Every structure is written in structure tokens, then in C-alpha cells.
Amino acid sequence: MIPRPLRRALAMAALLALPAALPIPASAATAPRVEPAAVQAGPRVEPELARKLSAGARLRVNVVTRSRADLAAAAGTVGSGQVLQTLSRSPVVTLRADQAALDRLKAQPGVVSVSEDTPVPPVLAQSIPLIGADRTRAAGLTGEGYAVAVLDTGVATHHPFLGGRVTAEACFSPVDADYSATSLCPGGAATQEGAGSADSELGPCADPALDCSHGTHVAGIVAGDGVGVSGAPADGGVAPEAGIVAIQVFSRFDSEDYCGAGAAPCVLSFTSAQLAGLEKAREMSDDGVPIVAANLSLGGGRYTAACDDDPRKPAIDDLLAAGVTTVVAAGNNGYADAVSAPACVSSAFTVGSTTDQDAVSGFSNRGPLLDVFAPGSDIVSSVPGGGWESMSGTSMAAPHVAGAIAVLSQAFPDASAAALQTMITSTGRSITSSGVVKPRLQLDDAALGTTPRPGPDQYFTARGRILDNVQISANSTMTVQVSGAAGLPAQGLAAAALNLSAKGDWFNSGSLVLYPSGEAEPELPTLFYDAARHASTLVIAKVGADGKVKIENRSAQAVRVYLDVHGYTLDHAAAAIGGTHVAIAPARAADRTVVPAWGNVELATSAMTGVPASGVDAVALSVTSKSTSTGTLRVYATGDPYPVDANSDYPANVPTQFFTVVRPGTGGKINIHNLGSAAAEVTVDVTGYYTSAQRGSTVKAIRPAAVASNVAVPAGGTYLLRPGGVADVPSSGVSAVGLAVAAKGGANGLVTVVPQTGSTAVRAVAYAAGKDTSGFATAALRPDGTIVLKNEGTSQVSLSVTVYAYFSGR
Numbered sequence: 001m002i003p004r005p006l007r008r009a010l011a012m013a014a015l016l017a018l019p020a021a022l023p024i025p026a027s028a029a030t031a032p033r034v035e036p037a038a039v040q041a042g043p044r045v046e047p048e049l050a051r052k053l054s055a056g057a058r059l060r061v062n063v064v065t066r067s068r069a070d071l072a073a074a075a076g077t078v079g080s081g082q083v084l085q086t087l088s089r090s091p092v093v094t095l096r097a098d099q100a101a102l103d104r105l106k107a108q109p110g111v112v113s114v115s116e117d118t119p120v121p122p123v124l125a126q127s128i129p130l131i132g133a134d135r136t137r138a139a140g141l142t143g144e145g146y147a148v149a150v151l152d153t154g155v156a157t158h159h160p161f162l163g164g165r166v167t168a169e170a171c172f173s174p175v176d177a178d179y180s181a182t183s184l185c186p187g188g189a190a191t192q193e194g195a196g197s198a199d200s201e202l203g204p205c206a207d208p209a210l211d212c213s214h215g216t217h218v219a220g221i222v223a224g225d226g227v228g229v230s231g232a233p234a235d236g237g238v239a240p241e242a243g244i245v246a247i248q249v250f251s252r253f254d255s256e257d258y259c260g261a262g263a264a265p266c267v268l269s270f271t272s273a274q275l276a277g278l279e280k281a282r283e284m285s286d287d288g289v290p291i292v293a294a295n296l297s298l299g300g301g302r303y304t305a306a307c308d309d310d311p312r313k314p315a316i317d318d319l320l321a322a323g324v325t326t327v328v329a330a331g332n333n334g335y336a337d338a339v340s341a342p343a344c345v346s347s348a349f350t351v352g353s354t355t356d357q358d359a360v361s362g363f364s365n366r367g368p369l370l371d372v373f374a375p376g377s378d379i380v381s382s383v384p385g386g387g388w389e390s391m392s393g394t395s396m397a398a399p400h401v402a403g404a405i406a407v408l409s410q411a412f413p414d415a416s417a418a419a420l421q422t423m424i425t426s427t428g429r430s431i432t433s434s435g436v437v438k439p440r441l442q443l444d445d446a447a448l449g450t451t452p453r454p455g456p457d458q459y460f461t462a463r464g465r466i467l468d469n470v471q472i473s474a475n476s477t478m479t480v481q482v483s484g485a486a487g488l489p490a491q492g493l494a495a496a497a498l499n500l501s502a503k504g505d506w507f508n509s510g511s512l513v514l515y516p517s518g519e520a521e522p523e524l525p526t527l528f529y530d531a532a533r534h535a536s537t538l539v540i541a542k543v544g545a546d547g548k549v550k551i552e553n554r555s556a557q558a559v560r561v562y563l564d565v566h567g568y569t570l571d572h573a574a575a576a577i578g579g580t581h582v583a584i585a586p587a588r589a590a591d592r593t594v595v596p597a598w599g600n601v602e603l604a605t606s607a608m609t610g611v612p613a614s615g616v617d618a619v620a621l622s623v624t625s626k627s628t629s630t631g632t633l634r635v636y637a638t639g640d641p642y643p644v645d646a647n648s649d650y651p652a653n654v655p656t657q658f659f660t661v662v663r664p665g666t667g668g669k670i671n672i673h674n675l676g677s678a679a680a681e682v683t684v685d686v687t688g689y690y691t692s693a694q695r696g697s698t699v700k701a702i703r704p705a706a707v708a709s710n711v712a713v714p715a716g717g718t719y720l721l722r723p724g725g726v727a728d729v730p731s732s733g734v735s736a737v738g739l740a741v742a743a744k745g746g747a748n749g750l751v752t753v754v755p756q757t758g759s760t761a762v763r764a765v766a767y768a769a770g771k772d773t774s775g776f777a778t779a780a781l782r783p784d785g786t787i788v789l790k791n792e793g794t795s796q797v798s799l800s801v802t803v804y805a806y807f808s809g810r
Contacts, residue, residue: 042106043111043113044112045102045115059096060084060270061116062093062094062116063114065092065093065108065111065112066112069110073110074108077095082101083095087279089282091314094275115310117270132445133444134235135698136443136448142240143239143406146290149245149277149294150295151298152246153184153250154205154212154215155246156386157246170197170277171185183251185203187203188203198246209265215246216384218297219382220237221403224237225237249269249277277294278312292323293327294326299331299339299341300331303340304369307344313345323416324417325417326345327351328350329394329397330351331365332394333365339366343365349371349401350369351400354377357784360373371421373428374397376396378390379391379396401441411447429442455573456570457699458577458698460574461617464488464565465563466481466485466498466565474555477551480551492570493570494701496549497567499645501534501536502534502535504557508559509531510528511554512559513525515542516544518545525742536646538566538661539738541805542805579618580698582697583735584609585609585758585760586760587610587758590684595679595680595682598674599674600672601682605689615693617691618661618689620687620690622685623648623659625680626654628652629652630650631650633680633682635660635662635673642673657764683763687777688778697736701738702804704804715791722785722786723803730806735807736778738776739764739803740776740801740803741764741801743791743797743798744771745791749794750766751765751791752790753787754789761790
């Protein structure tokens with residue numbers, strides 16, 4: 001038997017065009033009419049169809065007529081029993097035809113086109129934050145009250161990810177012995193409607209050999225809700241409260257002529273089945289089912305121009321007139337200038353695929369006919385059996401857009417389908433491929449606009465002391481109440497920017513680990529300390545569900561600890577708008593600037609490259625200092641009271657590094673104060689800023705996760721980090737991360753973050769000769785999801801790196 005992934009790949013190309021056999025219903029008074037684009041001598045006949053029929057074949061064909069009044073004449077061109085399907089609204093009939101029947105069709109004045117009813121396969125994480133669907137959900141926009149029709153391989157209606165939100169079902173699965181096609185409808189007939197009719201865990205689809213998982217995966221992307229569901233993707237689907245209308249449009253094929261060598265049996269879809277499914281969606285819409293999008297993640301062929309003679313166009317137009325957008329996957333052939341059918345239909349909303357790093361997926365079709373991109377690479381969603389699977393394809397991109405339309409319909413209930421499409425295309429992030437620029441879905445911008453609103457995981461500045469010279473015994477752990485302390489909110493605290501400072505007694509040295517209460521102890525230390533000075537570092541730390549953190553002393557001796565808060569985030573929207581993070585190309589704000597003894601230097605944030613002149617709530621800074629004497633540095637808003645806590649306690653003649661997030665004060669300035677008997681030389685790098693004036697990336701603190709442990713990096717050498725997918729860091733939708741970096745070398749030196757652009761390398765840690773030294777920095781991810789660290793010192797270092805937080809992608 002062919003392995004399941006290979007069978008899926010072989011079957012994928014055939015999902016787009018399968019027909020369904022239905023009885024001929026009465027005509028509808030409002031049926032669409034097909035107007036030919038230009039006068040022609042006869043109907044358009046697909047060249048390949050003409051070749052096959054002239055060679056003696058007898059095939060299923062879809063005939064499009066100028067109006068429904070012409071259908072009877074077209075049906076009369078074949079013998080009794082050869083009319084396979086006539087639609088209730090669209091001027092399309094499916095026939096079994098040979099060359100003689102084609103000749104008769106060509107002589108009919110009302111026939112517009114004749115095309116083969118070709119069976120085609122389906123067109124196959126972490127993507128939700130990338131498109132901003134986490135923000136729309138936080139704003140209460142979940143698609144509630146609206147539904148998406150999924151025309152696919154059926155849906156596992158009882159999968160916990162879908163939570164009973166499959167509201168209607170139908171099955172159109174043609175049976176045709178000439179094609180080795182049998183029905184996938186659970187009841188065995190070619191058509192079935194009602195509960196269970198499109199359940200992919202019933203009937204023939206329950207056979208794992210057929211792999212009917214595609215439709216369940218698509219439905220999960222549209223409307224999955226992982227809250228309380230074990231193993232579910234953390235971010236769920238795009239519209240987690242939207243309804244799903246499951247319409248099965250596939251048949252089982254047992255011939256390798258259609259499935260491919262060694263790939264039988266397989267599931268493929270006739271164009272006629274898709275037509276029946278589209279008409280059923282329109283019928284349900286007329287009956288009050290609030291369908292706003294119909295998803296077709298299937299297709300085939302190569303089209304560089306609109307294919308408006310496609311038999312599906314009248315049905316797509318009919319749905320559009322009812323306010324329903326037909327969202328179609330562009331296809332997975334990798335064409336740079338073409339898409340598949342029916343994606344080529346001008347009134348379809350055609351979707352290509354991008355990666356988590358906003359590159360066009362290598363498999364994705366694209367070009368001028370494409371309307372929008374959406375994430376489609378390595379998307380984890382539901383599959384039958386209550387499980388989960390990662391799939392890639394434009395099939396995965398299309399349901400992101402279908403779900404987005406449900407969300408936008410909730411946000412703008414009076415908007416037309418065309419207006420909703422314009423919202424998506426006009427607010428998307430620009431993606432350029434082969435000289436053609438197309439938008440990538442950015443749902444939060446489309447639904448919420450660019451004006452910020454209160455939301456969870458926004459950053460608020462604060463400064464206060466939580467622990468003051470508290471002793472932690474040898475090899476023990478202290479639980480510290482953070483919520484409600486030092487002026488912090490008593491409820492809903494998600495994360496805090498905590499400055500941890502420690503000094504060993506006598507000759508004692510060791511390390512401390514700071515982590516959220518109620519979670520497992522991390523592998524690597526947060527801070528190394530000794531008896532020479534108060535070592536300190538600021539980390540963006542997750543707070544436990546009980547509002548507490550733990551500090552573990554990994555030493556055989558007691559240690560004295562200070563803990564100060566510099567900012568926080570909440571797990572809910574506050575009354576006020578908090579700051580969101582905007583990563584910038586690192587820029588040097590001060591280069592070896594002298595801060596006099598007992599004196600200060602002020603820096604204007606508006607003079608920092610990449611930082612706006614206004615609307616800045618705080619700036620993220622990496623500060624390195626060196627002095628001939630010992631002392632402390634404090635960085636705070638100009639005009640604020642002198643803070644009790646020091647950012648850094650520096651030794652004589654040894655560089656030190658610290659990270660801080662500080663708000664601009666009077667005149668938009670920050671103050672750097674040197675409490676020391678000698679001047680200190682400081683270098684300041686700005687890596688980003690927080691703003692409530694625009695929507696940037698929210699702050700997501702996690703249980704500390706090691707991404708490098710005691711790695712040897714030679715002098716002048718680099719080390720590549722790939723934090724995405726490690727522990728609680730999503731594999732996509734991440735713009736930057738907060739890193740704790742520890743290094744130990746034979747001589748003083750620096751470890752820096754190598755910039756993708758510009759010349760400023762951000763200092764992540766300044767290590768002292770022969771000592772384990774801690775530092776922290778925020779670092780933007782490169783397009784490939786990596787971060788490059790460099791050892792700027794003259795000796796080899798042992799390097800360890802822990803991720804404490806990530807910033808959602810923008």
C-alpha cells in the first residue's frame with residue numbers, strides 16, 4: 001500500500017474539478033445568465049477534451065449555456081440516461097458525451113462552453129498571531145453569528161477542536177463506473193443531506209486508506225477553538241466561534257488512471273460535484289444559514305488569464321450576489337505567473353501561500369490573478385480521530401481568508417462581500433514575487449484599523465521594589481508574590497520586567513534561577529553572582545497563575561537578593577491602552593559617552609535612529625559601561641524621582657552590560673546617572689520601542705526555555721539560534737524574542753547580536769575574564785527565523801542562551 005503522505009500528495013492535484021450526479025430540479029426565476037465576452041462562431045471546447053473525444057473516448061462533460069432556457073436543448077444532444085446533473089440555479093448541465101454528442105452541442109446556438117468534468121485532488125500554526133487573529137479574538141471578534149461552507153472531503157463533525165459548530169451538512173459524491181468512482185456519502189448514495197451526511201468519520205471515508213483528513217484540517221483552520229482541548233494548537237482557528245457548513249464534494253476512485261501509479265484508491269472531486277455544493281450553499285443562504293464564505297481548497301490546470309468560461313463561474317457569481325465570497329486555493333504547482341481552476345475565475349477570491357517569515361511558499365501558484373496571500377506552510381490543525389497534523393499548501397492558506405471573512409462580517413455586519421474583500425486586500429502586508437506585489441492577510445488591521453485598542457499582553461511601565469536585601473538560603477527556593485506588590489495589579493498579571501540583583505556573602509559565588517510559580521524549573525540560570533559586587537540583570541519574566549515567581553539559589557551558601565519591577569503585562573485588556581513593541585534596526589544612541597562622577601547624561605528618545613519623535617511609551621535599551629572605579633548606574637525617566645534600585649553595579653576596569661525598558665520623561669528624555677567616584681563611559685543601543693499610538697507586537701512571556709547550553713564559540717566566531725518552535729515559542733508569527741545570554745571566557749569580551757541590517761551589533765552580555773556572566777537583550781528574528789550571536793572577544797567562550805519572552809509577529 002502507498003504510504004499515506006505520498007497518497008495525499010498524488011491525490012492533491014485532482015480535488016478541484018469533480019462533478020456530482022443529481023436529478024434535474026425545476027429552474028429558478030433568479031438564475032444567473034452567462035454573457036459571452038465576445039461573439040464567437042461556436043462554443044468554446046477545451047482542446048484536450050476535443051482530442052480525447054475524437055480518439056473515441058466517452059467522457060463526463062460540463063456544458064455551460066447562455067441561459068437556463070437553453071439547458072433542455074443541450075441535454076437533448078445525448079441519449080436517455082446520459083444527463084448526469086442539472087443545477088437548480090446555474091445554466092450548467094453535466095452530460096456523458098462522445099464525439100457525436102459534441103458535434104451536436106457545437107451546433108446549439110445557446111451553448112457557451114464545453115469542458116471535461118475532470119476529477120482533481122485537494123490542494124493542500126502558529127499562523128494565527130502572524131495575521132493578527134489573536135488580536136481580533138481579544139477584541140471579541142470571533143466570527144460568532146456567521147458561517148463558512150467548507151466544500152471538501154467532509155469534516156469530522158465531532159472533533160473537539162470544532163466543538164459542535166458544524167451546523168449543516170450535505171454530500172455530493174458522484175458514482176460513475178466509467179471512472180471507477182464510488183460515493184463517499186455515508187449512506188452510499190450519490191447525494192445525501194442532513195446530519196452525518198458529510199461526517200468524514202462515517203461511511204467509506206472512515207477507511208484510513210482513503211485519507212479524508214483534508215476537509216477536517218481546513219475546517220479547523222477556519223473555526224477551530226483549542227480552549228480546554230488537549231493537544232490543540234494554542235492559537236486555535238481564525239474564527240473560533242463561526243459555524244461550519246460541511247459539504248462533501250469528493251468521490252472514491254479505484255483506478256490508477258486517475259489516482260496515479262500505485263496511489264489507488266484515492267479521493268478526487270468532479271467539477272459537477274463542486275457545482276452542486278456551491279448551489280447547495282446558495283440554497284442554504286437563501287434559507288437563512290448565515291454563510292459569508294465558501295471555501296474551495298482544491299483545483300487543477302494552469303491559467304495565466306481569467307477563465308470566465310469555467311462552468312463554476314455562474315455559481316460563484318450567484319453566491320457573490322447573495323453576499324457569499326467563494327475563497328479558492330491558487331494551487332500548488334509553484335507557477336510564478338499562473339493559478340489553477342477555479343482560482344482563475346475572476347469573481348473568485350484567490351489565495352496563495354506564504355511562510356511564517358512572509359516569503360512566498362515555494363509550492364504556491366501566484367501571479368496577476370492572485371488576490372491575496374495567507375500563511376500556508378506547516379499549519380497544524382485537526383484531523384479525523386481527534387488528532388492533529390501539520391500540512392502545507394494553498395489549501396491551508398485559503399481557510400485563513402475564509403475565516404477572516406467571518407470575523408470581518410461580525411465586525412462590519414452591513415458590509416457587502418466586495419467591501420469585505422477590499423478590506424482584506426487594502427490592509428494586507430505587501431509581498432513581492434516575480435515583480436508582482438500582492439497583500440498578505442493582516443486581519444487585525446482589516447478588522448480593527450490602525451487605531452490601537454486596549455488588549456492583553458500590552459506593556460505598562462512601572463518601577464518599584466519587591467524584595468529588599470532578602471536572604472535565600474543555600475540550595476533553596478523562595479516563592480515571591482509579584483501580583484499586588486510594588487503597586488502592581490493584584491489580578492491578571494501575565495508578565496513582569498524584573499531586575500534581579502544578588503551578591504554572595506564572603507567568598508560565596510553561585511547562580512539564581514527565576515521562573516513562574518507552578519511551572520517546571522528551567523535548565524539554565526538567570527543570573528550568576530559572586531562576592532565582589534551586586535550582579536544584576538533584567539528579564540521579561542512570566543508570572544505564575546497564582547501571581548508569583550520562584551527564585552532558586554543554586555549555591556552551597558546563602559545569597560542576598562534584591563528584586564525590582566520595571567514594567568508588566570496583563571492577561572486581559574485594561575481600561576487604558578498599553579504599549580506594543582516595535583522592533584527596529586539596532587541603532588547606537590550613545591557611543592562611549594562619558595557620564596561624570598556623581599553626575600548624569602540625558603538622552604532624547606526622539607534623537608534615537610528609528611524611534612518616532614512622538615507616541616513613544618518606552619524604549620528598549622542595551623547599555624554597556626566601564627569605569628576606573630566601582631559604582632552604580634541608574635537609567636530612568638527625566639523628571640522622575642531618583643529610583644531606589646540600580647540597573648547596574650559595575651566593578652572597576654571591567655565592562656558590564658544590562659538591559660532596560662525605560663519611558664521618556666520631561667522633554668522626551670531619559671536620564672543616565674552615575675553614582676561613582678570616577679567617570680563612567682557608556683554605550684547605549686536601542687533595539688525597539690513600545691507605543692500605544694500604533695499597533696505593534698504584544699509581549700508573550702513564557703517558561704524559560706534553553707536554546708543553547710554551554711556551546712563553545714571561538715574568538716570572533718558566531719552561533720546561529722533558531723528559537724521558533726522551542727518549548728512555548730511558536731514556530732511562526734514571532735517578530736522578536738527576549739534572550740538571557742550567559743558567557744564565560746578567558747579574557748574580558750562581548751557577545752553581540754549580529755544585525756540583519758545596519759552596522760550596530762547589540763551587546764547581549766559583557767563577560768568578565770574567568771567568570772560566568774549574565775546579560776539580556778531583545779533581538780529581532782531574521783526572515784528565516786534565526787538570530788546570529790557573535791563572540792567579539794579575544795578568547796573562546798562557553799555560551800548559554802535562554803528565551804524568556806517572544807513578541808508576536810507584525
